[in-house]
Amino acid sequence: MDLKKLIGGRQFWSLIAVLLILFGVLLIVGHPKEEASPAPLPPPEDDVKVLVLNYHMVNSMFISLAIEPGDFDWQMKYLVDHGYHSISPDELYDFLAGKGTLPDRPVLITFDDGYEDNYTNAYPILKKYNLKATIFVVTGFLSKRKGYLTWDQLREMEQNGITIESHTVTHAPLPELSDDRIREELVESKRQAEAELGHPIEFIAYPTGVHDLHIVGIAQEAGYKGGFTVKYGNVDRSSNVYAMERVPVFRTAATNVDFVDRLRYTSNITQFGWTRN
Template identity: 50%
Template sequence: MKYSLIKKIILFIFLCFIPIALSSPHALTEGSQELESMGQDGIIVLNYHKIDNMDISLSVRPEDFDKQMAYLKNNNYHIITPDDLYDNLEHGKELPSNPVVITFDDGYEDNYKNAYPILKKYGFPATIFVVSSFVSQYPNYLTWDQCRELKANGISIQSHTVSHRSLTELTNEQIKNEITESKKKIDAELGQDTTYFAYPTGTYNLYVAQMLKDAGYRAAFTIKYGTAGSSSNIFALERIPVFHTENTYNSFCKRLNYIPLFEKLGWIKS
């Protein structure tokens, strides 16, 4: 009981210190290496949606995204693929220090127009989870030709269902259709074996996870906040969402550095 109280006191003091540290003129400047990675035991999986200038939480401005990618490049983070993550969690493959997976949900066209050139600039791979029935059908979503170009240049295209409905609200037959038909469509269009999945709205249960496994997927990503590690369910992998905020760059750096630290200290559980 006494130890738990001490931890809470230390956490309170530390949280009070963060705003002071980050408000200093040396903290979190563009391209800064002042705030170095505090070490991470798990794998950070960043979760983006839109990269554009819309004034909504899901839209990270291109200039902010560029700053974030520069921060990763300049601060000893190493961008890995979902295959690397899977091989580490399932087979113990060694990873570089401070591994990060970059993911996008929904398959917006701005991922191609705005995020893709920046990712190429820094030589970073990424993964886009597309809603298969939206591709080449709706304005502001990717086309299959764009997906093919992305795939040819290090951007993996994976499944986010057929229609972006919450799977836990569907019948068994509907769930199976969303899982299998999206995979079939992506496989046919891109000539690949689609093996990764992101849950629409983040909703899932163990039954849905088993259906994914039966359909041939290797892993699935949630919107559960935290880092992925040895204690993670391979079909319920944690991610760290990145949103547009009053100071998007500062928010990004705080999440990148302090969430893994809190997990390491046992103050939050992934």
């Protein structure tokens, strides 16, 4: 049957037009326009991520733990130029406990062991950029071993934004020690530093970052209110205050490029989860 001949040419094309209009209406009704997604809410204060940098030496020794003074200067300038604000362990602790606030882009700059170059090389650069820092010292080495800080140097630095905390007495790996030796390392280093510096020592950096729940319990008994590991990551309110994360900084073939890479969390250490507790 030829529908066009049956109803006439003009009526046929009118019918087609009406059908097309009806089909378009059905499409619109059957597929309503999706509403635009609402703008994301600003992150709550609890989402603040705190960068804790972990250095050791600042000198020209060609080893991974030694950052060239020129590179350290470049890195500190980078932090300042990109809006980072240095904080102390107490400021970090108060934030985690819900008792304080932090500046934009907070960074806690830490050094382990207590090498003399922290005073001769790093300290002038930190003062140059008006940055706070924290040194976790091995108390049994201070004022005794060549290449390590003296208590007089530490007292001077504490007058200019540097915080001193504990890294045990001898840097012995704590899990390998008896309970009595663990207590001696934690309690005696705290006692020595408090006697020399005249203020409470309340934070511990575990030697090589190694710790367990038993060691944490002894640290709590000794009077520490927080501890730092070498587990790679940022600190936030979900962190264990006795096992806080840090971002280690090493000498590499491209030290400053790798430094920026670590700040941005594109390092393979993060991508593949190569972390050490």
